[in-house]
Amino acid sequence: MPTRRLGLAALTVATLLCLTSAKAQSPYGIGRVATPAEIAGWNIDVGGDGRNLPAGRGSVSHGSEVFDQQCAACHGAKGEGGIGDRLVGGQGTLGTPKPVRTVGSYWPYAPTLFDYIRRAMPQNAPQSLSNDDVYAVSAYILNLNGLLPPDATLDARSLAAIRMPNRNMFVGDPRPDVKNRACMSGC
Amino acid sequence: MSVDDGKSWQAAQLQEPVLTRALTRFRLPWHWDGKPAVIQSRAIDETGYVQPTLSELLAVRGANYVYHNNAIWPWRIAGDGEITNANA
Numbered sequence: 055m056p057t058r059r060l061g062l063a064a065l066t067v068a069t070l071l072c073l074t075s076a077k078a079q080s081p082y083g084i085g086r087v088a089t090p091a092e093i094a095g096w097n098i099d100v101g102g103d104g105r106n107l108p109a110g111r112g113s114v115s116h117g118s119e120v121f122d123q124q125c126a127a128c129h130g131a132k133g134e135g136g137i138g139d140r141l142v143g144g145q146g147t148l149g150t151p152k153p154v155r156t157v158g159s160y161w162p163y164a165p166t167l168f169d170y171i172r173r174a175m176p177q178n179a180p181q182s183l184s185n186d187d188v189y190a191v192s193a194y195i196l197n198l199n200g201l202l203p204p205d206a207t208l209d210a211r212s213l214a215a216i217r218m219p220n221r222n223m224f225v226g227d228p229r230p231d232v233k234n235r236a237c238m239s240g241c
Numbered sequence: 242m243s244v245d246d247g248k249s250w251q252a253a254q255l256q257e258p259v260l261t262r263a264l265t266r267f268r269l270p271w272h273w274d275g276k277p278a279v280i281q282s283r284a285i286d287e288t289g290y291v292q293p294t295l296s297e298l299l300a301v302r303g304a305n306y307v308y309h310n311n312a313i314w315p316w317r318i319a320g321d322g323e324i325t326n327a328n329a
Contacts, residue, residue, distance in 0.1 A: 151304070229309070232298060233291075234291040234293045234297055235291065236285055239248075239249045240248070241243075241247055241248055
């Protein structure tokens with residue numbers, strides 16, 4: 055970076071320090087308390103039980119349109135996978151030598167789907183979908199997995215009410231589960 | 242460390258800093274006689290937990306246990322000096 059720009063940056067920081075020093079919020083004399091609106095913008099995590107799901111709703115049929123436009127290029131026309139993860143199928147394969155882990159076969163909580171899509175998808179423009187579109191595309195992916203009828207519409211309550219097939223198949227972490235011996239000779 | 246395909250082991254020297262849950266440098270001077278060999282390291286933490294072998298892990302967890310593979314990893318040294326993954 056050119057020295058001149060560094061100098062400008064330093065000057066800007068110095069100016070900001072002067073401007074804010076009058077009502078400093080921290081022992082360092084910089085920064086300010088985040089506004090409720092800013093916190094709301096960041097506080098988008100959704101619990102497995104549906105806690106913090108926003109208002110809004112979306113249908114399987116609208117989700118199909120959103121999926122075609124925003125998701126199919128990577129995840130395949132019907133969620134069968136491509137350069138992006140497979141999203142559909144695989145139920146009953148987790149206990150086999152070739153498990154297929156998808157939303158339908160693996161994920162324990164449906165509201166996580168909303169959180170993940172809203173937060174991270176589509177990968178080229180994350181957080182560009184409206185909440186209604188995220189509900190809709192979540193509904194479509196659940197429909198492709200046989201977990202929602204084609205005429206269904208999802209909102210916060212109905213999404214949280216869905217029981218995922220793999221919900222009760224997770225186990226506690228048993229580690230340490232191996233007991234190697236520190237053998238030194240004649241091993 | 243073992244330099245004889247796991248038949249015998251000897252303590253390596255740890256280099257400071259030695260911290261819990263952190264990578265630690267270690268060394269063991271070894272004169273290679275030019276014959277094929279398998280070398281490997283095995284860590285023991287401050288609780289006495291001994292790094293497991295791959296076969297132990299596979300026996301307990303199966304081959305679909307995707308994460309937490311902390312098995313000892315042996316390396317094969319051929320007579321011409323080529324080094325390859327001894328578990329491959």
